[in-house]
Amino acid sequence: xxxxxxxxxxxxxxxxxxxxxxxxxxxxxxxxxxxxxxxxxxxxxxxxxxxxxxxxxxxxxxxxxxxxxxxxxxxxxxxxxxxxxxxxxxxxxxxxxxxxxxxxxxxxxxxxxxxxxxxxxxxxxxxxxxxxxxxxxxxxxxxxxxxxxxxxxxxxxxxxxxxxxxxxxxxxxxxxxxxxxxxxxxxxxxxxxxxxxxxxxxxxxxxxxxxxxxxxxxxxxxxxxxxxxxxxxxxxxxxxxxxxxxxxxxxxxxxxxxxxxxxxxxxxxxxxxxxxxxxxxxxxxxxxxxxxxxxxxxxxxxxxxxxxxxxxxxxxxxxxxxxxxxxxxxxxxxxxxxxxxxxxxxxxxxxxxxxxxxxxxxxxxxxxxxxxxxxxxxxxxxxxxxxxxxxxxxxxxxxxxxxxxxxxxxxxxxxxxxxxxxxxxxxxx
Amino acid sequence: xxxxxxxxxxxxxxxxxxxxxxxxxxxxxxxxxxxxxxxxxxxxxxxxxxxxxxxxxxxxxxxxxxxxxxxxxxxxxxxxxxxxxxxxxxxxxxxxxxxxxxxxxxxxxxxxxxxxxxxxxxxxxxxxxxxxxxxxxxxxxxxxxxxxxxxxxxxxxxxxxxxxxxxxxxxxxxxxxxxxxxxxxxxxxxxxxxxxxxxxxxxxxxxxxxxxxxxxxxxxxxxxxxxxxxxxxxxxxxxxxxxxxxxxxxxxxxxxxxxxxxxxxxxxxxxxxxxxxxxxxxxxxxxxxxxxxxxxxxxxxxxxxx
Numbered sequence: 001x002x003x004x005x006x007x008x009x010x011x012x013x014x015x016x017x018x019x020x021x022x023x024x025x026x027x028x029x030x031x032x033x034x035x036x037x038x039x040x041x042x043x044x045x046x047x048x049x050x051x052x053x054x055x056x057x058x059x060x061x062x063x064x065x066x067x068x069x070x071x072x073x074x075x076x077x078x079x080x081x082x083x084x085x086x087x088x089x090x091x092x093x094x095x096x097x098x099x100x101x102x103x104x105x106x107x108x109x110x111x112x113x114x115x116x117x118x119x120x121x122x123x124x125x126x127x128x129x130x131x132x133x134x135x136x137x138x139x140x141x142x143x144x145x146x147x148x149x150x151x152x153x154x155x156x157x158x159x160x161x162x163x164x165x166x167x168x169x170x171x172x173x174x175x176x177x178x179x180x181x182x183x184x185x186x187x188x189x190x191x192x193x194x195x196x197x198x199x200x201x202x203x204x205x206x207x208x209x210x211x212x213x214x215x216x217x218x219x220x221x222x223x224x225x226x227x228x229x230x231x232x233x234x235x236x237x238x239x240x241x242x243x244x245x246x247x248x249x250x251x252x253x254x255x256x257x258x259x260x261x262x263x264x265x266x267x268x269x270x271x272x273x274x275x276x277x278x279x280x281x282x283x284x285x286x287x288x289x290x291x292x293x294x295x296x297x298x299x300x301x302x303x304x305x306x307x308x309x310x311x312x313x314x315x316x317x318x319x320x321x322x323x324x325x326x327x328x329x330x331x332x333x334x335x336x337x338x339x340x341x342x343x344x345x346x347x348x349x350x351x352x353x354x355x356x357x358x359x360x361x362x363x364x365x366x367x368x369x370x371x372x373x374x375x376x377x378x379x380x381x382x383x384x385x386x387x388x389x390x391x392x393x394x395x396x397x398x399x400x401x402x403x404x405x406x407x408x409x410x411x412x413x414x415x416x417x418x419x420x421x422x423x424x425x426x427x428x429x
Numbered sequence: 430x431x432x433x434x435x436x437x438x439x440x441x442x443x444x445x446x447x448x449x450x451x452x453x454x455x456x457x458x459x460x461x462x463x464x465x466x467x468x469x470x471x472x473x474x475x476x477x478x479x480x481x482x483x484x485x486x487x488x489x490x491x492x493x494x495x496x497x498x499x500x501x502x503x504x505x506x507x508x509x510x511x512x513x514x515x516x517x518x519x520x521x522x523x524x525x526x527x528x529x530x531x532x533x534x535x536x537x538x539x540x541x542x543x544x545x546x547x548x549x550x551x552x553x554x555x556x557x558x559x560x561x562x563x564x565x566x567x568x569x570x571x572x573x574x575x576x577x578x579x580x581x582x583x584x585x586x587x588x589x590x591x592x593x594x595x596x597x598x599x600x601x602x603x604x605x606x607x608x609x610x611x612x613x614x615x616x617x618x619x620x621x622x623x624x625x626x627x628x629x630x631x632x633x634x635x636x637x638x639x640x641x642x643x644x645x646x647x648x649x650x651x652x653x654x655x656x657x658x659x660x661x662x663x664x665x666x667x668x669x670x671x672x673x674x675x676x677x678x679x680x681x682x683x684x685x686x687x688x689x690x691x692x693x694x695x696x697x698x699x700x701x702x703x704x705x706x707x708x709x710x711x712x713x714x715x716x717x718x719x720x721x722x723x724x725x726x727x728x729x730x731x732x733x734x735x
Contacts, residue, residue, distance in 0.1 A: 199627040200440065202540045202562025202600060271548075272541030317517060318539040320560065 009048025014353035015369035026376040029419035054352045055370045056088025056377035058359035061304035068097025073309040079117040081396035083422040085329040086412035088377035089120040093153040101126040101137035103145035122148035143173040151178035167227035176230040181214035193266040193281040212238035231255040235280035237290035256304035259335040262291045274315045274322030275402040292345045301358040305332045309398020327398040337410030380414035431728040435547040435554040438563035439604040453724035469499025474730045476502045476532040494722035522550040553729045568601030570721040582609035588639040590616045591649030594623030598690045614639045620660040643681040647688040648698040674700035
């Protein structure tokens with residue numbers, strides 16, 4: 001039986017509204033004791049003085065690329081990047097090759113994750129077969145096999161009737177419908193946010209309305225069906241207003257915001273460097289401020305990365321040709337801390353809740369809580385530690401980040417998954 | 430001297446640099462008209478043209494500009510090169526670098542492609558048009574042509590009319606004219622103006638308002654090849670609402686210059702009598718194109734920062 005003792009850390013556990021300095025004992029994969037002082041022999045003693053001890057982070061939006069795109073990322077490397085970033089559970093999107101649209105694919109990913117993964121991996125199933133938007137995928141069988149939700153990922157189900165059917169159907173399984181909101185006919189070949197910067201650079205713009213119309217549609221369909229709607233990577237002020245409005249009328253709408261969207265604006269798209277190219281794009285500063293405010297007001301309760309690794313060649317090329325997406329697992333917490341906590345937008349409790357407790361609630365899983373008796377998925381953070389982000393040292397195979405070379409504060413020091421030390425003193429085990 | 434490695438656009442070029450190019454172009458123009466004045470100044474310079482998009486006049490203009498200066502000019506026929514085998518732009522650039530190419534002149538349908546090439550090669554890169562972004566040498570030859578007829582750019586009224594949103598020519602001209610103090614109006618159907626108002630110029634869909642008291646009227650080619658969706662109902666309606674004809678020109682100043690980057694859709698953007706009329710400098714633009722490109726090649730190859 002493996003024992004770990006975390007001494008003197010600041011335990012921040014949103015599920016119990018705890019924020020106090022204490023010791024925490026982990027035995028056999030579970031948290032067995034919280035106390036001011038624990039006198040026990042342990043295999044691992046972690047001096048957590050001055051550090052945060054928090055429930056392991058949960059990312060509801062990750063691309064692991066396996067199967068089909070193992071040159072970008074694998075379940076093994078993606079989950080290693082996850083634990084390096086303090087995540088203990090990640091949900092992977094179904095846009096692999098083949099698409100995760102049946103129970104066999106769900107089983108495959110789970111099997112691979114059990115064998116090679118560094119953390120818990122929960123597959124998300126596609127809404128329609130082959131993500132083609134024509135007929136429903138085997139949603140029930142996928143859920144039975146362990147899918148944690150459904151998403152068409154990377155696109156909207158454009159046929160509103162079909163999406164409505166999927167929403168109704170999903171209710172039988174109490175799973176979230178995770179909506180990527182984008183009307184391609186309004187995107188019209190755009191590659192960055194439509195605005196002054198795209199005009200100056202001569203790049204085709206992606207307007208806010210291409211996202212807003214679909215957010216509006218999906219909110220309306222969720223209201224009609226009662227489905228558990230989760231809006232992926234909301235990036236616009238208009239989208240936030242729609243969510244705020246729905247909530248003010250008593251509708252439950254879950255949503256996530258990505259660290260790059262609350263950190264950067266389209267002003268950071270410079271010199272045709274494709275590391276700033278993602279979908280949705282980096283928006284205007286007005287949008288960025290609306291996103292921060294929405295997180296502060298708890299209108300949006302989840303921070304997710306949309307971790308999207310690509311090979312160097314897919315990024316170091318012409319901007320319009322380059323792939324959409326950036327990696328996020330290894331920079332999410334530190335950006336949240338540096339931008340949102342140090343910037344006085346969020347309390348430490350709020351940040352931790354949005355990265356662990358709230359995603360667990362959305363998924364309906366027994367995680368995001370390190371109370372006595374719960375699984376020991378724990379992350380230890382040094383909030384004072386300043387460091388420079390170095391992409392080439394990422395555990396992820398994807399080095400595509402606009403944050404390379406950034407000086408940031410707040411570093412993941414330890415990650416325990418079911419009590420097993422996956423990251424120790426900042427080093428992958 | 431141009432203190433830069435590449436010429437990628439007018440957005441990041443200073444007024445002084447622009448004027449320097451125009452001044453050298455004046456001298457170069459003499460050499461086009463008088464072959465005995467030509468000097469093989471660039472006889473040790475090798476130039477390659479890489480045109481990922483079709484072009485006759487720009488490519489020929491660059492090739493002649495190089496040859497009039499004594500340079501070796503090679504065209505990389507994209508259709509027959511390894512680009513067709515899927516070679517990346519950066520790999521193509523590095524290969525040419527190794528072969529001793531000092532100047533790469535590229536046209537590409539992707540915005541920012543020359544910038545990516547420039548970052549990855551030692552050679553000078555000249556942008557001969559990228560996507561809907563910039564076409565700096567076209568704008569420089571337009572500025573040079575204007576400077577031959579007008580005393581000053583300060584307060585000069587320039588109307589650019591047509592398919593603004595797909596026009597890299599319009600954009601480069603806006604950046605250049607603004608730096609020189611001209612007063613620019615962009616006009617066209619509202620669906621083809623794009624977000625041009627964000628360039629801090631006047632925009633209008635009323636062609637008479639645009640042309641009123643103009644010193645320069647520049648027509649733009651309707652770029653049917655870049656129109657992915659229908660932005661206007663048809664040529665007939667376009668001609669009626671936005672075609673530049675003799676009637677419309679009456680609103681402009683008497684000595685208005687009529688310009689067009691070519692090739693013209695005759696009878697669409699400009700009526701035939703205007704194209705061939707006394708105010709048209711369209712043919713002069715072509716000659717000036719060679720002069721301006723000679724100036725840029727000379728300034729870059731002889732003094733540009735490597």
